[in-house]
Amino acid sequence: DWNMPDYISEAVAKIREQVGTDEVILGLSGGVDSSVAAALIHRAIGDQLTCVFVDHGLLRLDEGKMVMDMFAKNLGVKVLRIDAEDQFLGHLAGVADPEAKRKIIGREFVEVFQVEAGKLKNAKWLAQGTIYPDVIESAGKGKKGQTIKSHHNVGGLPETLNLKLLEPLRELFKDEVRKLGVALGLPHDMVYRHPFPGPGLGVRILGEVKKEFADLLRRADAIFIEELRKTPCDIPALESIDAGEAPKNWYEATSQAFAVFLPVKSVGVMGDGRTYEYVVALRAVQTLDFMTAQWAHLPHSLLGKVSNRIINEVRGINRVVYDISGKPPATIEWE
Numbered sequence: 001d002w003n004m005p006d007y008i009s010e011a012v013a014k015i016r017e018q019v020g021t022d023e024v025i026l027g028l029s030g031g032v033d034s035s036v037a038a039a040l041i042h043r044a045i046g047d048q049l050t051c052v053f054v055d056h057g058l059l060r061l062d063e064g065k066m067v068m069d070m071f072a073k074n075l076g077v078k079v080l081r082i083d084a085e086d087q088f089l090g091h092l093a094g095v096a097d098p099e100a101k102r103k104i105i106g107r108e109f110v111e112v113f114q115v116e117a118g119k120l121k122n123a124k125w126l127a128q129g130t131i132y133p134d135v136i137e138s139a140g141k142g143k144k145g146q147t148i149k150s151h152h153n154v155g156g157l158p159e160t161l162n163l164k165l166l167e168p169l170r171e172l173f174k175d176e177v178r179k180l181g182v183a184l185g186l187p188h189d190m191v192y193r194h195p196f197p198g199p200g201l202g203v204r205i206l207g208e209v210k211k212e213f214a215d216l217l218r219r220a221d222a223i224f225i226e227e228l229r230k231t232p233c234d235i236p237a238l239e240s241i242d243a244g245e246a247p248k249n250w251y252e253a254t255s256q257a258f259a260v261f262l263p264v265k266s267v268g269v270m271g272d273g274r275t276y277e278y279v280v281a282l283r284a285v286q287t288l289d290f291m292t293a294q295w296a297h298l299p300h301s302l303l304g305k306v307s308n309r310i311i312n313e314v315r316g317i318n319r320v321v322y323d324i325s326g327k328p329p330a331t332i333e334w335e
């Protein structure tokens, strides 16, 4: 357990020593981990850090604007916003396997970085928001010796990249990363946002990824999150979620919540007509460490409202289901 001011001075000194006068490039995803890494490294080396924010077309609704406002406008961090939707979706076309999708997304990230890093004459480092559970789970072997799930942001970079890896959050758990973010001056709401995986909606659209599916999922997901934030909650805090403070709403009471797009059509009725449209699954979990998790006992009234809103507002979705699986044996994400 770290004392944060001490941790910051130590980490800042270590980053300065490691990096010297080199330039550092960092992939900013909008998630908590890469955001805190960016803030920490910016604290250490200022303008030697350039963040690359890749819009891969698999972001949440309005994510791009939020990230640019936060980092470029408010914190004065150098951020390049790269529109790579066509590149990512093009390479993902026809690919249904979850690990294959992760590998493609990871590879395209590296490629975008390589191009951007090439434009920075001294870029020698690639910084990543890898945290301790990522390290364990990627290294971890299941009973049969297989890797459980390969995190796209962990592990060896191709040698052609010619960038060394800077991972200042490697020793921290999620709750420590959040405390660090607050100590670095990031807004509370930003730091206490639920984590978002690097492959983004790419692993929340089951099977083949299509722009049409991503657009539907983004809107359904935004409705779910909006209602979670709006709905007061009177359950006691889970220790790790907010340092013992009782959560004010169901967003704060859950560790991660999102919608998943199921490329399955089912029959419904709308007015006089029959519909035949896609299904969205809602997932909300509570967890101390993301290694195990329980499904959140959201009020039925909240689930009902979210379901009605999604079906009424997102044409193309006519059925909403709630995931009541724990981890293990399920994982938090569906892929």
Ligand code: XMP
Pocket: 102, 149, 150, 151, 152, 153, 195, 196, 197, 198, 199, 256, 290, 327, 330, 331, 332, 333, 334, 335
């Ligand atoms: P699972 O699904 O393994 O998720 O129970 C545990 C935590 O990890 C996140 N996750 C990922 N994060 N790249 C990431 O950066 C990935 O490929 C990835 N897969 C899962 C997940 O959102 C949850 O917080």
